[in-house]
Amino acid sequence: MTIVQNNQFILTKVYGEALDRPNNLVALGTVAVMNPEQVIDLPGHFAVHVETGGLSRLIGSRYGLAQCFYHFDGRRLHHGADVRAVCRSAGLEWDWNWRALAAVSCFEHVLGEDSLHPLVSRLGAGEIVTVRNGSLETRVAPAPEAERFADPAGAAIDALVNFVQTHGRENAVVSMSAGFDSRAILAAFLASGIRPRLISGGYGTDVRMSKKIAAKYGLELEAIDLPLADFLDSRLDIARITSGSKTACNWHTYVYAKRARLNPDDQIFIGSNGEFARTFYFDRGAPxxxxxxxxxxxxxxxxxxxxxxxxxxxxxxxxxxxxxxxxxxxxxxxxxxxxxxxxxxxxSMDEFYLRERVRNFIANGLALVGAFAKPRTPFVTTEWISAIRQTPRRMKLGNAWHRFAIAKLEPSLLAFPVDDTTRPMGRRAELKYWTGRVGHTRDTAPMDYASLFAAAPFETALDAAIERLDDIVDRGAVRRFQQSASRQERTRTLSYLMALGSFKESLAQP
Structure with missing residues (x-):
């Protein structure tokens, strides 16, 4: 969502959404000019641009999830919600940022403030970019000193419940899966006496378990199909919104939100960054x-x-x-x-997840959902993150914090499995988790991407996309690779090339 307001003195533009901004954009713009640090820690995910006299300034919210890009041409600060908009405003011809391309190939997202264009930067978390009389200055505002908690695990539960009670009383929708994050969010709703609508997408475990949970508590559930036709029809919109940095294996987020019966005022609660409480990259017990x-x-x-x-x-x-x-x-x-x-x-893994994965990968997903409704992220708030940072590591293994939160808020939710076994989620991880033989969850993809990428319509779309990538890769070489590569290698590489080619194609759209 982008909002613009102009008064006689200050032009103010907001990318994303500040959940508790001053009474109006004029007041927000005044604060952004006089005391920009006071804007950064407002609740919500947003970027604010203000312009007055010889001053042009961008301010990013604390965790930098709102998509905002910029380029300084020596005189003017060009900015926009996607890279294409900035390139058009600044009159930049397309060029590839090879460092960013390598990062997307490896991590499925860029690193730092990179974009796929070497002259366009992503506004950083808590960053203030100021152009004053033709001179550029960038700085990152330090985070305020965190409150110290006697019981940080309990404080994190309180932060979750407070967020749900503050933002979830009207038009609340929970994006439901079989996993821990959405179940903790639902537990907070039920403990607060609020009955949200549930949506779940794809095939397999997530939808099956969501149906059982919805039936148990008498909640409305919408199960959403993710057809190939919608996937391909939406590819240029997805590539534009994500500026080419979200690989095609993750495009289901847009199709999911598009096919759900969502209204622009719906508040869709998503478990993004719940991984910060569970040692996501190496949750393997004793190892x-x-x-x-x-x-x-x-x-x-x-x-x-x-x-x-x-x-x-x-x-x-x-x-x-x-x-x-x-x-x-x-x-x-x-x-x-x-x-x-x-x-x-x-x-190190926790901080990388928050500062890189959440800001550059999950933020793309939130932008896709934001095309249809208002995403709400109770696990990306200063209160919750501060509490989890202080929570002992033992509570971040085997989903211990999630189990603790669910047990305190709505313990009956622990009776449902997280997979297609009959074993309940329970209050503790199973014994073999601690041996490292099994991780904290058995993830299932929402779409069978390997089969999708082998379908004839995908091949046709891929050909159109790769035609735009002659400055990166030769189509004949890709064909030879497709014939010799393993199924897993082929899926990952075609996902990468489809995203880049679709983005390059979107640059030519009106």
């Missing part, structure tokens, strides 16, 4: 505990392992500028990761 103790060695090994997994591209037909930044050659990315996330293994 993690040992690795965390040996962080001096294991943290570099973890990042090396992450960098070694990337979308495979044919060496005989791919631009060397990209190949030179993949795999063992990613020296710049490795240095960035170790500089920013090179400490204790568990803490």
């Amino acid at each position: 993690f505990i040992l690795a965390d103790l040996l962080s001096r060695w294991t943290t570099p090994k973890f990042w090396n392992a992450k960098l070694a997994r990337f979308a495979q591209l044919p060496e005989d037909g791919t631009n060397a500028a990209l190949l030179d930044r993949l795999g063992p050659k990613q020296t710049e990315a490795r240095a960035y990761l170790m500089r920013n996330y090179g400490g204790r293994l568990g803490d």
Whole structure:
């Protein structure tokens, strides 16, 4: 959502949504000009632009989830909700940011403030970008000192409940799965005496378990199909909204929201960043505990392992500028990761998830949902994040905090499994979790992407997309790769190329 208001002195524009802004945009604009730091920690995910006299300023909210990009041409600050809008405003011809392309290949999102264009930056979390009389200044406002909690796990539950009670009393919809995040959110609703509508999408476990939960509590549930036709029909819109940085294996978010019976005023509660409370990248019981103790060695090994997994591209037909930044050659990315996330293994993974994955990957998903309704993220608030940061690591293993929260708020929800077994979620992780033999959940994809990518309509759309990528990869080389690669390699690489080609195609749209 983008809102613009102009008075005699200040032009104010808001990307995203400030949930508790001053009485009107004029007041917000005045604060943004006089005391920009006071804007950053307002609730919600937003970016504010103000312009008055010789001043042009962008301000990002604390966690930087609102999509806002900018380019400074030496005189004027060009900004927009997507990269295409900024390029058009600034008159920039298209060029690839090879560093960002390598990051998307590896992580399925960019890193830092990169975009896929080397001259367009993403507004950072808590960042203030000011152009005054033709001079550019950027800075990141420090976070306020966090409140100290005697019972941080309990304080995190209180933060969840307070968010639900504040924002969930009207038009509340919970995006439901079989997993822990949505179940904790639903528990907060039920404990507050609020009966939300549920939606669940795809095939398999998530929909089956959501139906059982809805029946138990007498809640309305909408089960949403995700057909291939909608997936392909929407690809240019998805690529534009996400500026090409969300790979096609994750496009179901848009189709899901598009096919749901959502109204613009609906508030859809999503469990984004619930992973911050559960050691997402390595939730493997005792093996993690040992690795965390040996962080001096294991943290570099973890990042090396992450960098070694990337979308495979044919060496005989791919631009060397990209190949030179993949795999063992990613020296710049490795240095960035170790500089920013090179400490204790568990803490480093948590902070990477919040500051990179949530801001660059999940924010794309929220932008897609935001095309149809108002996304609400109770696990991306200062109160909840501060409490979870202080929560002991033992509460972040085996979904211990989630189980604790559900047990306190609506314990009957623990009786439902998280997969297609009959074993209840329960208050504790199963014993074999601690051996490292099984992770905290058994994830199921909402769509069978491997089969989808093998379908003839997808092949036709892929051909159209790759025609736009002759500056990255040769189509003949891609065909040879498709014939020789494994199913998993093929799916990941085609997902990557479909996103880039569709975005390049969207640049030519009116």
